[in-house]
Amino acid sequence: MEHIIDIVLMAFMAVAAIVMIRLRSLFAVVMLSGIFSLLSASLFVVLDAVDVAFTEAAVGAGISTVLMLSTLALTFRDERPPRRRDPVPLVVVLVTGAALVYGTLDMPHFGDPDAPIHHHVAPRYIVDSPVEVGPPNMVTSVLASYRGYDTLGETTVIFTAGIGVMVLLAGSWRRRRRPASGRTPGGTETRS
Amino acid sequence: MRLYSVLRTSTKLLMPPIMLFALYVQFHGDYGPGGGFQAGVIFAVAFIVFTLIFGPVRARQVAPRWVTTPMCAVGVLLYAGVGLATLLMGGEYLNYNVLAHDPHHGQHLGILLVELGVGITVWAVMVSIFLAFVGHDGDDEEEDDDPASAWGCDEGTLIDAREDDRA
Structure with a gap:
């Protein structure tokens, strides 16, 4: 069930990103980027990272949208259409994308409990932070005290x-x- | 702005709950999701909504420059000051254990102050950036009832955005 939600949210994000590239009206692009942030916030909620989701919803979907709208007020509302088709950006994007995909091949699987990140300092925070620091929200202990x-x-x-x-x-x-x-x-x- | 009576009234109704929620997020961050960063942003959102509806001139009366600009620094100084206090009280920099007799109380106090510092800075920076973006730092502008000139721009997208809302 969770995987279905993940896939649907990711698909929506991909659609939003592609539409953002295609559109020339910057007002619509700003609105779509807000929707993109809200979708990724939902994704963080599914991943149980509520603190991150909270920040993403407040900053990404809220403040950034407003700031970009006010930037549009200072500049222009429409993107200038490209003069000619330049192959260089396409090549750069394809090469970078391929490198990133190649990089993920070495990464641990999604939700793998044996991943290195779960064996470095995380166990110490989980076990010791209620004793050493105190607050029930471990994220706060890590952010404000350990880090x-x-x-x-x-x-x-x-x-x-x-x-x-x-x-x-x-x-x-x-x-x-x-x-x-x-x-x-x-x-x-x-x-x- | 006397035309948009629904928007004005709902803004006035919305602002106190938004600010109260921000304070809840700020001071409840030890127990639930949230903390200084989110709280500062939410608190700033209340001011931004106010600016969107009432215009930057009146927003500068609510959050004058001499408040927001120093507040940007006050938050960072509060954070760094907690670190200095722990140094003076015999601990390492930002080791909150020494702030009170009981290490847990010290940690609690330290985290509270530090998160408050983060919240103040984030709030002040967000409000200042937004008011700088809408181009009205309230220096040389006279009070004006016309929404377009109160915004300091003739074709502000935000005004159009409001029109879109209404349509």
């Missing part, structure tokens, strides 16, 4: 990204506003 340095680094990355975006956009916006005030609305104007 406290990593999480501090992640928070710093978010901080740096935020400052960078603020500096970039605040500067460019102030410069753009003056000449832009007399700009006439484009063809996408639908307000009545």
Whole structure:
């Protein structure tokens, strides 16, 4: 039963990805990428990774969609059609895809209990974290206590990204506003 | 924005539960799924919904720049400060055991503070990035009732998105 759900979700994700490549309307592409994130969040729920699913639903399906929509407000709503067919990207994608598929051949099977990841530090966290750290949610113990340095680094990355975006956009916006005030609305104007 | 009375009313109804849920996710992260990162994002979503409906000028009145920008740093500093506190109290950096007499209480307190730091930074960064994207940092703009100019853009996709919702 679980495998059927996995396959259906994966199939939907593949369809969404292909449609995203084909579409030229960026608004629809942004919406589809939100749907893609929601589908992968459902996949994480099926895999019992609720914390990851939670993050994916909040960040991938929620915030990213809104941020990309606001990016469209700053740029354009339609992708420019390609001038000519260039074979190089196709070759790059095919080679990379083939390399990735070749890489999965060596990987342990899906859900294999003998996989290396289940024999490194995971048993220690499962056995010792209720005694050493305490919280019933082991993910929190790992993230905030065992891996406290990593999480501090992640928070710093978010901080740096935020400052960078603020500096970039605040500067460019102030410069753009003056000449832009007399700009006439484009063809996408639908307000009545 | 007085035209969209249904959207405005439902936003006002939705915002408190969203924020309450964010706080629940924040402080219940030890026991269930969630934590600072998700809570910060959800808390920011409440502000983003507000911005979508009421426009960035009023959003900047709710979350002024002098609050959001320092808050980006406050979260990281709180996190790093917990590490410094553990150093000063005789443990290793970010070893929460020394924060209280009982190692479990210390771990609990440390995780709570650290997650709070993550939540504050994520919230502030998300709100700041979003308001920077909609192009309204509230410096040199006067209050305006017209939705298009309150948005600071003539053909904002987000306005169109709202139109699509309505249609």
